Amino acid sequence: MMSLEQFENRNVSENGYYKVDIESYPETGWEKAKQVFSRTIRGELFVGLWVVMREMLKFDIHTVQYPKEKLPVGPRYRAVHEMQRLWESGTERCIGCGLCEKICISDCIRMDTRIDENSRKEVSEYTINLGRCIFCGYCAEVCPELAIVHGGRYENTSEQRAHFTDYEDMLTPFDMAVKGQVPEYPGFGAVTPHEDERVKSTPLAY
Amino acid sequence: METAYFIETIIKIVVILLVFSALAGFGTYFERKILAFMQRRLGPMNVGPFGVLQIAADGIKLFTKEDIVPTNAVGPIFKIAPVITAATAFMAAAAIPFLPQFTIFGYTVHPIVADVNIGILYILGVMAVGFYGPLLGSLASSNKFALLSAARAAAVFISYEVITGLALLGPLMMVGSFSLIDFNNYQAGGMGDWIIWSQPVAFVLFWIAAFAETGRTPFHLVANDHEIIDGFGTEYSGMRWGLFFIGEYANMFFISFVIVLLFLGGFGDGSVFGALMFLLKMSFFFFFFLWTRAAWPDIRPDQLMWLCWKVLMPLAVLNVVVTGFVMMF
Numbered sequence: 001m002m003s004l005e006q007f008e009n010r011n012v013s014e015n016g017y018y019k020v021d022i023e024s025y026p027e028t029g030w031e032k033a034k035q036v037f038s039r040t041i042r043g044e045l046f047v048g049l050w051v052v053m054r055e056m057l058k059f060d061i062h063t064v065q066y067p068k069e070k071l072p073v074g075p076r077y078r079a080v081h082e083m084q085r086l087w088e089s090g091t092e093r094c095i096g097c098g099l100c101e102k103i104c105i106s107d108c109i110r111m112d113t114r115i116d117e118n119s120r121k122e123v124s125e126y127t128i129n130l131g132r133c134i135f136c137g138y139c140a141e142v143c144p145e146l147a148i149v150h151g152g153r154y155e156n157t158s159e160q161r162a163h164f165t166d167y168e169d170m171l172t173p174f175d176m177a178v179k180g181q182v183p184e185y186p187g188f189g190a191v192t193p194h195e196d197e198r199v200k201s202t203p204l205a206y
Numbered sequence: 207m208e209t210a211y212f213i214e215t216i217i218k219i220v221v222i223l224l225v226f227s228a229l230a231g232f233g234t235y236f237e238r239k240i241l242a243f244m245q246r247r248l249g250p251m252n253v254g255p256f257g258v259l260q261i262a263a264d265g266i267k268l269f270t271k272e273d274i275v276p277t278n279a280v281g282p283i284f285k286i287a288p289v290i291t292a293a294t295a296f297m298a299a300a301a302i303p304f305l306p307q308f309t310i311f312g313y314t315v316h317p318i319v320a321d322v323n324i325g326i327l328y329i330l331g332v333m334a335v336g337f338y339g340p341l342l343g344s345l346a347s348s349n350k351f352a353l354l355s356a357a358r359a360a361a362v363f364i365s366y367e368v369i370t371g372l373a374l375l376g377p378l379m380m381v382g383s384f385s386l387i388d389f390n391n392y393q394a395g396g397m398g399d400w401i402i403w404s405q406p407v408a409f410v411l412f413w414i415a416a417f418a419e420t421g422r423t424p425f426h427l428v429a430n431d432h433e434i435i436d437g438f439g440t441e442y443s444g445m446r447w448g449l450f451f452i453g454e455y456a457n458m459f460f461i462s463f464v465i466v467l468l469f470l471g472g473f474g475d476g477s478v479f480g481a482l483m484f485l486l487k488m489s490f491f492f493f494f495f496l497w498t499r500a501a502w503p504d505i506r507p508d509q510l511m512w513l514c515w516k517v518l519m520p521l522a523v524l525n526v527v528v529t530g531f532v533m534m535f
Binding site for chain 1 (some may be wrong): 243248251
């Protein structure tokens with residue numbers, strides 16, 4: 001077990017700390033003049049000039065021209081929700097269990113269910129008030145069917161508040177789901193792409 | 207003869223006004239682009255190809271913005287101040303030869319409005335009057351940041367006019383004339399004749415003073431954005447502010463011309479090559495104004511005055527004395 005000894009030792013000078021060696025300030029006029037002279041000769045201004053010139057010549061521009069170019073959003077990013085459908089059959093994944101409504105801490109999910117003609121439970125009303133949503137991700141985490149997930153759509157502008165709650169917008173379009181055009185969902189909780197390349201092997205020193 | 211001279215002068219004035227008003231606009235574009243590149247950004251990109259039309263957009267904005275005169279401002283002075291800055295900047299251009307003389311359709315053109323024999327004195331005097339723009343504008347606009355700017359402008363003005371004048375004494379003694387044409391002819395023999403080789407101290411001093419004269423970055427304290435908002439420009443809007451801007455950029459161009467003419471051989475022997483080199487050298491000095499803005503920090507007013515009175519002025523006086531002794535023996 002680790003002892004507290006090393007934390008209780010407040011004598012900083014023994015822990016590898018050392019005082020920075022600061023030259024004493026010049027006092028006499030001659031010393032001040034010498035300082036001015038040495039600083040003048042050192043040419044630090046030219047170092048600054050060289051640094052910015054080097055960056056200009058390298059022309060390594062970091063600007064992302066936003067509306068034309070976009071940075072990729074990580075799959076674990078929690079942006080506007082998506083309601084998923086099943087592949088091929090295209091039926092809604094949501095089984096109307098109401099867990100997301102229950103867990104939502106900002107009370108922005110509202111759902112209504114009914115029994116349809118195949119005596120399956122069906123969602124008749126589903127709204128998320130995105131004006132209130134804090135994008136905590138609890139709804140996606142609690143969903144047993146991976147029906148509600150967080151997508152990557154972060155550009156939200158509208159003239160109407162009502163547009164922020166439209167269920168049809170969130171649901172995957174039916175025809176796309178049937179044709180299998182919806183990509184495999186890499187959403188909230190998914191592994192970041194290229195993660196394999198970044199994994200380091202466990203050191204096996206022992 | 208008299209009428210022809212009159213018409214020629216009017217044409218020259220109009221050309222200089224138009225060219226340098228446009229160049230002032232392009233100057234802002236170059237400044238934004240070069241600063242952006244030095245900071246690994248792209249600068250204006252969206253208006254026109256590579257953002258070139260940003261100048262037009264800015265121009266439209268400046269012309270159509272509401273012109274506000276604050277309630278407590280001293281109206282007439284507040285209104286005339288930007289005009290002083292812009293007008294004096296262009297007035298200074300009258301004694302600057304922008305190109306060597308050339309012949310077009312058998313008519314010899316001297317690209318200088320008036321080759322007065324006190325050219326440099328005139329330029330320095332008019333540029334000094336230009337300081338009344340920021341000074342009066344900031345005093346009249348009844349704004350505390352503008353007031354601070356006025357105090358700083360006065361400090362810079364008093365300090366650096368001294369340096370400009372004293373630094374030029376050495377070269378003036380050597381050339382024996384105030385005319386910039388004479389200065390150019392004195393150095394017409396090629397690179398070896400340039401005054402920078404015989405008067406390097408004067409060159410550096412004049413260059414430093416030029417930064418104060420134009421209010422560019424190491425000495426930008428008259429309108430430091432991070433300290434006093436825009437200084438004298440705080441209360442200005444629309445085209446009045448635009449006039450300050452045009453004046454500043456025109457001044458940068460003109461002082462670049464003057465430095466090259468005084469110390470770096472000007473347009474040399476007057477050939478096409480010499481004229482091109484003249485513009486190239488001028489461009490370097492203009493570029494240097496932008497370059498320092500990206501690289502160097504601003505200094506405090508007390509540091510500026512310390513530098514001026516305790517370092518540069520003794521150096522300038524020493525330079526004059528040494529020049530005198532060398533010329534005497």
